Amino acid sequence: MDHSDEKMLEAKIRDLFAIARKNREYRASNFLDPGQQNLAETVVRSFPGMEYYFDGGYKEAERKVLVAYPDFLKDEPFHAPLGALRITPKDPDEHPGHRDFLGAMLGLGISREKVGDILVTKTGADVIVKQEITEYIGLNLLKVGSTPVSVEEISLKELLAPERRYKEMKSTVASLRLDAIASLAFGISRSKMAPFIKGENIRLNFRVVKDPSTPVKEGDVISASRLGRAKVLEVGGQSKKGRIYVRVHKYIS
Numbered sequence: 001m002d003h004s005d006e007k008m009l010e011a012k013i014r015d016l017f018a019i020a021r022k023n024r025e026y027r028a029s030n031f032l033d034p035g036q037q038n039l040a041e042t043v044v045r046s047f048p049g050m051e052y053y054f055d056g057g058y059k060e061a062e063r064k065v066l067v068a069y070p071d072f073l074k075d076e077p078f079h080a081p082l083g084a085l086r087i088t089p090k091d092p093d094e095h096p097g098h099r100d101f102l103g104a105m106l107g108l109g110i111s112r113e114k115v116g117d118i119l120v121t122k123t124g125a126d127v128i129v130k131q132e133i134t135e136y137i138g139l140n141l142l143k144v145g146s147t148p149v150s151v152e153e154i155s156l157k158e159l160l161a162p163e164r165r166y167k168e169m170k171s172t173v174a175s176l177r178l179d180a181i182a183s184l185a186f187g188i189s190r191s192k193m194a195p196f197i198k199g200e201n202i203r204l205n206f207r208v209v210k211d212p213s214t215p216v217k218e219g220d221v222i223s224a225s226r227l228g229r230a231k232v233l234e235v236g237g238q239s240k241k242g243r244i245y246v247r248v249h250k251y252i253s
Helices: 003-023 034-044 098-106 131-140 178-186 190-198
Strands: 027-032 050-055 064-070 082-089 115-121 124-130 147-154 165-173 202-204 221-224 228-238 244-252
Touching (some): 003 034, 003 050, 034 050, 082 131, 098 115, 124 131, 131 147, 165 178, 178 202, 178 221
Antiparallel strands (some): 082 124, 115 124, 202 221, 221 228, 228 244
8 A cells, every 4th residue: 555545545534534523423444455444543533522433244354344433322223334255166066266256356346445355265255345345346246256156145243264274383472563573473483573574565454664673562463575474463561671572473375
């Protein structure tokens, strides 16, 4: 996300909060990736008396909508306008991947910001989308690539957890710097990781980061060119030598 994109998103988030405050109602954004969610949280501070939360349809969601509302509405019932679809290849021997499912939906003219997480399983994929486009996808998505598919609407409670494989690492680090955590996650020495980061090969929560000393926190997602993707699952206490315990998942594609 470059500077102009950040400014545009910031303006959209400000409008969202302004409208929710003016109309005294709940308002939901389109889907935001983790980097965009971080940016949105900085905008919130400019709106005293307003509350917000993120919702991606299930607990571990990565892409989420931002819901803004005046604080006096906090006890009023509201459900984010999210829907879920199950896409199943008609040939059980066909196994499209994440990019295939996403590409098929975008090929219908749907904006990426209307689509949340895509949970790929052995039998197809469950997709979280904005409620407003569920019917359109259901009627028009006939193929994923060259594979004929069926589409059915399901409830968010029916979502299947993605069958995601990972390698877990537990260790201690001197500090929660990006180069230290990325070194642990991808099995590269810290001295080699620093220039790798400076070369713009690392994204932290979907944003390119060039400073090896950038702080990392629990829940952050690190993507490295040619090396893969990892998530900081847990930041614990300190060892007797003052080092910090961390637990990281390196995803295996």
